[in-house]
Amino acid sequence: MKLTRWQRPELATWPAFGRLTDLRDEIDRLFDTPLSELARTSQLLSGWTQALDLHEDRDNITVEMELPGMKKEDIDISLHNGSLSISGERKSEEKYEKAEVYRAERFVGRFQRTVTLPAPVALDKVKAQYKDGVLTVTLPKTEEAKPKQIDVQVS
């Protein structure tokens, strides 16, 4: 058994002060660095953004998602309870496994994104297209969901 010198317990029971100072440093750092720079280093912001647009017109709902450099087969689209899910996996290229890596900003791994659709859609008429790294899903609305025009006879 080792005999250690007695220490004032207060020192050990107030770790929160230390953590608060860390937090302040962290916040200082956050404001000093441009956010785009931080996104490259911070774990929190380094995930894949997969920017998504959703448009609605009279007949269709159109979803566009940026998925550059994927294979068509690696993208999955599913519809469930009025939600559209787009998922997939991007694998790292074996070709460059032995190469020296200077920058690795591109996302590798699994991703999933789900959006709630603003109107019911006709499941059997949904179409998807993958072009120039953008996935476009066209979802025609059901007849009931389309806005209707009623002609009023003016006499």
Next chain:
Amino acid sequence: MKATVENRPVSDRPRPEEYVTPEVNIFETRDEYVVEAEMPGVDKDGLEITLEGNEITITGHRKPAQAKGSPILRERQTVDFRRVFELDPAIDTARISAKMEQGLLTLALPKSERVKPRKITVD
């Protein structure tokens, strides 16, 4: 490829010029450097690669979006992509090649023959 932005008359220039930085991977193998840049929504015709001195600039012009009704979610950027890289003097600039596939630009920057590691046989 289109004319570079710099060559256009001043009045034609869109102001202010804003760009987003494409995410890149850079590799070095024995024979070449490889740059992969993500530019979703850019096709071969919208791509512009310029070489000036020891700098290579990649610019990706997005196609103007077609009207698809009223927007509910809008996360995609509309400004063009641009990024500049400084080149290793060992790169043979005459042999640089580019490939565009599903919004992913792959630039192959081969090293010139004289800098490649080689074996010298002794007679």
